[in-house]
Amino acid sequence: MTEQHDRTIQHGNATGGGVVVAIDVGGTGMKCGLVRPDGVVVHTERHPTEAARGPAAVVDTILDVAEGLTGKAHGAGITPVALGIAVPGVVDEARGVAVWSANVGFRDVPLRDLAVARLGLPATLGHDVRAGGIAEARLGAGREAGHVLFVAIGTGIAAAHVVDGVAYIGAHGAAGEFGHILVRPGGPRCGCGRSGCLEAVASAAAVGRRYRELAGTPGTAAEVAERAAAGEPVAVRVWQEAVEALADGLATAQALLDVATVVVGGGLAQAGVRLLDPLRAALRERVTFHREPRLVAAALGDEAGCLGAALLALDAHGGVSTTMEAR
């Protein structure tokens, strides 16, 4: 289950500023790495989260993995200088507490302090989608823009508003719940308990559900995208419904945020132009006096959260954290 990759793991003074240990905790897997202050990833690992074991066991695994990574850095003659952890759900970044998470089961876990106690390194706790957004905005598809909205469309839908490389957190640590914009009043029921949220219409899970409902046969979001491109009428309809709901959500977001670039990531974005081209057209129909944002696919794939966790740690604990020399 566990995979490891050494990229350019360099010994000695080639890595002068040391490395940050970065861990992105997801519902199914953890993406982990050693990241240099210039954003170069020198080592990656993946471990299963096995969330069904309960939050205490997941915390133990996070700390074990972090300890293992610091050991690998030392073994390569590199000094680990800080630890960055990104987790899903509601995160109190100031206190370093994983407040609540549906898929990992965290309830008020003081993860940052636990990590500091175990590793003796300065640590930072961040939110997974905000971390991914920071990485895309600084190092990925949004790097030319100061104002970026990163939208992750997978099982759920969430977003991060990043201005000059810093993600907006909100008063309660809960900004960016893009999936819970109301787009279809009275529509499908959302996991949050309300009907008609964007996530209930346009997430990868929702696309699969809707297709099964109308076609009577199963289909993943990727299959629906493929069948729609091939002209299958039910798939065309389901895909179009999702695209229009996403465009409604993005038009609302743009009215509020006026970003330069929208970076679309997550599983659904793997449909590529089959998503982005119709979405761009649908958004264009919806903007009036607002400026249409550039709509682009995410560039960093599923490593964005891990890179973002590293950037958060570098921001908090010193070092040159970005490659934004052009700014």
Ligand SMILES: [Zn+2]
């Ligand atoms: Zn909802």
